[in-house]
Amino acid sequence: MLAIDVKDLRKQFNVQKNREGLSGALKDLFKREYTEVTAVKDISFQIPQGEICGYIGENGAGKSTTIKMLTGILVPTAGDLRVNGYVPYKDREKFVAEIGVVFGQRSQLWWDIGVIESFQLLRKVYRVSEADFRKRLNNLIERLDLGDLLNRPVRKLSLGQRMRCELVASLLHNPSILFLDEPTIGLDIIVKTEIREFLKDLNREEGTTILLTTHDLQDIEALCSRVIMLDDGRIIYDGGLEDLKNRWSKGREIHFEFSTQTKLATLQALTGDLDVTWKMDNDLTATMWLPHAINVSDALSKVVGGAAIQDIKIVETNTDEIVREIYRSGSASTESEQQAALKETTVS
Numbered sequence: 559m560l561a562i563d564v565k566d567l568r569k570q571f572n573v574q575k576n577r578e579g580l581s582g583a584l585k586d587l588f589k590r591e592y593t594e595v596t597a598v599k600d601i602s603f604q605i606p607q608g609e610i611c612g613y614i615g616e617n618g619a620g621k622s623t624t625i626k627m628l629t630g631i632l633v634p635t636a637g638d639l640r641v642n643g644y645v646p647y648k649d650r651e652k653f654v655a656e657i658g659v660v661f662g663q664r665s666q667l668w669w670d671i672g673v674i675e676s677f678q679l680l681r682k683v684y685r686v687s688e689a690d691f692r693k694r695l696n697n698l699i700e701r702l703d704l705g706d707l708l709n710r711p712v713r714k715l716s717l718g719q720r721m722r723c724e725l726v727a728s729l730l731h732n733p734s735i736l737f738l739d740e741p742t743i744g745l746d747i748i749v750k751t752e753i754r755e756f757l758k759d760l761n762r763e764e765g766t767t768i769l770l771t772t773h774d775l776q777d778i779e780a781l782c783s784r785v786i787m788l789d790d791g792r793i794i795y796d797g798g799l800e801d802l803k804n805r806w807s808k809g810r811e812i813h814f815e816f817s818t819q820t821k822l823a824t825l826q827a828l829t830g831d832l833d834v835t836w837k838m839d840n841d842l843t844a845t846m847w848l849p850h851a852i853n854v855s856d857a858l859s860k861v862v863g864g865a866a867i868q869d870i871k872i873v874e875t876n877t878d879e880i881v882r883e884i885y886r887s888g889s890a891s892t893e894s895e896q897q898a899a900l901k902e903t904t905v906s
């Protein structure tokens with residue numbers, strides 16, 4: 559059985575329009591006007607059990623709306639969805655026992671009571687036996703290093719401490735699917751790394767399926783074998799992150815450090831027959847940009863004979879830049895793929 563199966567899923571909101579000025583406000587009192595916002599536009603995807611899938615997109619792309627439909631909080635306007643075989647908004651009671659949810663911007667813990675008391679309340683909500691609860695809690699406490707925090711009120715916890723508690727709260731009933739909406743937002747790099755490691759172990763040891771939305775692409779790089787990219791409510795990419803990088807990255811940079819002063823003209827002359835671009839940072843350091851079509855070793859061999867190289871560093875295009883570029887263009891198809899598709903439509 560698939561963990562998540564979504565077909566032509568759509569969500570529209572009716573948003574009330576506010577007319578301008580006093581007369582507008584009076585008119586609104588008697589006759590309200592609405593506009594339709596389509597947050598999710600007929601998307602389809604399937605996630606097998608045990609996968610960690612990243613769900614990314616710019617602000618307002620429709621990520622949270624999708625997660626809310628998948629967790630039964632929102633009812634879709636159209637389309638089919640099944641999570642572990644259940645229709646989330648219909649089979650809510652049975653369904654919630656199988657999923658865990660963490661919304662990074664909202665808490666599921668009670669603010670004024672001790673963390674352990676929140677956990678106890680959740681144990682009752684999910685009807686977990688005391689023995690199972692203790693076993694699972696002890697395991698989670700140890701893995702997330704929460705021992706000292708259990709008796710503190712949630713409002714006294716730091717963001718990183720609270721987020722670790724949120725994760726425990728979402729896993730107390732041993733769900734097979736975990737939905738994480740921005741679980742690392744606002745956290746420092748140490749807590750982010752701890753959370754990523756914890757999620758990786760959870761997935762490996764217990765086979766938990768994870769759907770993760772995030773604006774931090776390092777979460778995706780650290781955790782996800784697959785990424786679904788959303789733009790204005792539509793899926794524009796569904797596949798591996800490496801594949802996306804290979805298709806979109808146009809080239810690499812080689813950073814050179816020289817032991818003697820070197821001139822831009824000298825470097826340009828050395829690589830004159832190659833389609834590379836040079837930039838001098840100062841007299842002793844320069845950067846060469848080369849497209850994928852040119853071998854790094856070919857480019858290096860041209861420079862080695864004519865300049866006193868002290869050190870080099872090869873830098874692949876960074877994922878943030880690639881993804882930013884895709885968001886900007888609104889399509890994950892490369893320029894050549896778009897041109898080929900355009901040719902095909904013109905011919906047919």
Ligand SMILES: Nc1ncnc2c1ncn2[C@@H]1O[C@H](COP(=O)(O)OP(=O)(O)OP(=O)(O)O)[C@@H](O)[C@H]1O
Nearest residue numbers: 571573595597615616617618619620621622623624
């Ligand atoms: N309850 C609602 N009523 C009206 N419009 C909504 C509602 N919830 C979301 N929207 C709209 O739907 C669109 C998608 O919003 P959504 O929160 O799903 O995006 P997102 O990708 O999660 O964005 P972010 O990264 O900023 O959290 C936006 O245009 C948003 O204004």
